[in-house]
Amino acid sequence: MAVYSMTGYASAQRALAATPAEGAARSIPARRLGLEIRSVNSRFLDLSFRLPDEFRQHEAAMRERITAKLKRGKVEVRAALESDAEGGLPDPSTRLLQKLVSLQDNIQTWLPRAAPLSVSDVIRLAGGSEGRGSEPADTVLELLDEAIAGMLAARKREGTRLAAMLKGHTAQLRILAETAAPLVPQLVEQQRQRFLERWTEAMALTEGATLPEAAQDRALSEATAFAIRIDVAEELTRLASHLDEIDRLLAKGGELGKRLDFLIQELHREANTLGSKSAVLEMTRISVDMKVLIEQMREQVQNLE
CATH class of the missing domain: 1.20.140 (Butyryl-CoA Dehydrogenase, subunit A; domain 3)
Structure with a gap:
């Protein structure tokens, strides 16, 4: 049986095909899913996750996968989604823009001094509503398994x-x-x-x-x-x-x-x-x-x- 260090690092990436966005006029553009896992020494197994909202529902399953493979170490898992669309910017639908205008009018009725939405605010909100989807558990866990295997090889x-x-x-x-x-x-x-x-x-x-x-x-x-x-x-x-x-x-x-x-x-x-x-x-x-x-x-x- 091999001797394992508690120090290791690995990363994995996978391209995700474009998918329809619920309630949006356009589909969510193709994106690239990236995951990193690193560990240092610790007396016990200490897990921490830095995940986008799309991954939060899978955190419990991810934690279970890691605890099945690792016994000790301070382990940090990071995940990120990058859009393959031109410039990486979302393309808000007309429906979304109408909704934002309506919300802004209602808020300014009660709060006259509230600042109006800027272009950057609209892009950020559009990315939050249309640019997010629920990633399949199999895809996320397969990518995690790949990263864990790479880190175990480094630790070995x-x-x-x-x-x-x-x-x-x-x-x-x-x-x-x-x-x-x-x-x-x-x-x-x-x-x-x-x-x-x-x-x-x-x-x-x-x-x-x-x-x-x-x-x-x-x-x-x-x-x-x-x-x-x-x-x-x-x-x-x-x-x-x-x-x-x-x-x-x-x-x-x-x-x-x-x-x-x-x-x-x-x-x-x-x-x-x-x-x-x-x-x-x-x-x-x-x-x-x-x-x-x-x-x-x-x-x-x-x-x-």
Whole structure:
């Protein structure tokens, strides 16, 4: 199953033949129907529509089509109708013009100061009454399906790129973990030697008041406590487990954004603990490099469905 991003865009267009306009002397000219759908990341599925009045009756069906295909993302659908008539201007009928004159006379009877209709007002009103028709549901939904298919293809391409990037980052994190693993035994041995040297110096200053065996036992105890304090074996084990799960989810595909987001939080927790237990500069550097990679992964995971 593929990995899908929540970022995508697609558009579709279709030419509509001229149709008779109810109550009009002329038919509605041929028009072009255009539809755009775009989406960005969101925790849930958030739909918004910007439709002309001809499309309003189909909004519920359009919403149902989208929710059947998408699970997450902030999705915006825009639709528009463009006339193929010369100049894109409506041709008002005589009946409509008579009606507008009658309405204007009635209004000015009650409101003498009302401004008379201008040519632009008549064109706008004519476009609203004669230039609109009820678009067939099949036509609108077929166009929507075409746009959804295009956007899903775009989201799939983006998801594939994000999955490849995430796999590359998990591979780098594994290399950093492998670099950190042998540092702890080396640090413990160095600290044990340091304790023994200090106790040897202390014994020389006290002229043998402390028994050599007791000094050695104390040094070993201190070294053991130090080893427990800086041991990061558990953190590295959990980190490897989280990386295995991330790789498994990416290979499986599907809806994995929320699960990956949780795993990224756990990775960040282990990297922080690794840094807090750091006893040498090299371990601190590894922790910082890990957190940089994990933060980059977090930003991209938030775009996955």
